[in-house]
Amino acid sequence: MAVAVAVTAATSAAGPNVVTVTGLTPGQIVTFVRSTPTGSERIAGQFTADAGGIVAQPDYLYPFDEPTVYHVYDAAGITLLASSAPVPAVPSGGTPWIRDVIFPSLRYAPVTIVDVTGRNRAGRINPYHVVAQTYAITTGDVRSGSTGQLILACRSHAERDTVLYAMSTGNPCSLRIPAPCQVVIDEMTFAPLDIDEARLGTAGACVLTVDFIEVDPSEVATFTPISYAVQTQNAAAAGMKYGSLLPAPSGLSLAFLGKTYRDMYLSPTGIAP
Numbered sequence: 001m002a003v004a005v006a007v008t009a010a011t012s013a014a015g016p017n018v019v020t021v022t023g024l025t026p027g028q029i030v031t032f033v034r035s036t037p038t039g040s041e042r043i044a045g046q047f048t049a050d051a052g053g054i055v056a057q058p059d060y061l062y063p064f065d066e067p068t069v070y071h072v073y074d075a076a077g078i079t080l081l082a083s084s085a086p087v088p089a090v091p092s093g094g095t096p097w098i099r100d101v102i103f104p105s106l107r108y109a110p111v112t113i114v115d116v117t118g119r120n121r122a123g124r125i126n127p128y129h130v131v132a133q134t135y136a137i138t139t140g141d142v143r144s145g146s147t148g149q150l151i152l153a154c155r156s157h158a159e160r161d162t163v164l165y166a167m168s169t170g171n172p173c174s175l176r177i178p179a180p181c182q183v184v185i186d187e188m189t190f191a192p193l194d195i196d197e198a199r200l201g202t203a204g205a206c207v208l209t210v211d212f213i214e215v216d217p218s219e220v221a222t223f224t225p226i227s228y229a230v231q232t233q234n235a236a237a238a239g240m241k242y243g244s245l246l247p248a249p250s251g252l253s254l255a256f257l258g259k260t261y262r263d264m265y266l267s268p269t270g271i272a273p
Contacts, residue, residue: 005072005084013092014108016058019070021082024049029075034059036066038179044101044220046075060104063187064092065179092178098163101189101220102171109166112153114207116185119148145214150175150190156204160197163208167192172215189217 003023010017021030032043047055062068070084093110100107124141154160167173172191193211200206 003072003082005070005082007070007084007087009087010062010090013064013090013097013110016060016105017062017068017070017087017090019055019057019059019084021047021049021055021072022053023082024053024055026051026053028053030055030081031073031075031077032057032059033071033073033077034062035069035071036063038063038066042077042218044218058105060099060108061101061174061176062087062090063179064097064176065089092176094178096178096181096185097174097176098166099174099176100166100169100171101174101217103169104174107166107169109159109163111163112155113185114151114153117149117151119146121146145216146188147211147213150192150210150212152208152210153200154206154208158204160204160206160208164195167195167210172217172220174217188214189220190214 003021006020006022008018008020019032024030026049028049029046030049031046033040034043043059043061047057049055059070067086067089069086072081072083073079074081095110096113097108097110099109122144124144125138126140127136127138129136152163154163172189175188175190177185177187190212193213195211196209198207198209
């Protein structure tokens, strides 16, 4: 069976494009590239086909306001196996979005950007001043990625908390910008550092100043959540005893006192036998 790619388009900017690849051999490893009219980018990570030769992967980090085509390559990213039909553009709603790249389905926020300031791209150059020579000799490395400050406006405490929640895991974040605004502020993957808050008035509005360092998106790990049903199966296969003192049926959640399903969903491995 030939390799084929089908994509279920996101219904809103908060949701994913779901990329489904069929016709692979069980255990085959593939990589993805997404393309838009303005460029192409490799999707971080490698993806393994299940026993049916299928890979189904949600993509939350697609560009907004542009049609997207997904290309499937071999594990080395060299041989093109298949391409999808163009996926309709997902509207941004006219606002930038910040999304945690490891937990993209849970931590995201539309934001209002006031400015990006203090943008600096450090040059790593060491000068050596040689005796009896007018000019210095230098040794250098490639220029660093940018650092700076991202200034965000929030209209309420609730909006502030949502924005902070999206940047609070310590993971890198994706900044996606509506296409018309990219002439002013470019998209990037960044690690948020310190965040300063300054109040505006007494109605809960504030300005957040986010220190950031730009990171390489190709080096970011991917996250595949383990569903509650699969975790339950894995726990049973491992011989775990949970809820034995409570009336049947008892679920895996009883082994996580004080935890919620969201806490379990965030586990990158689930419970393996």
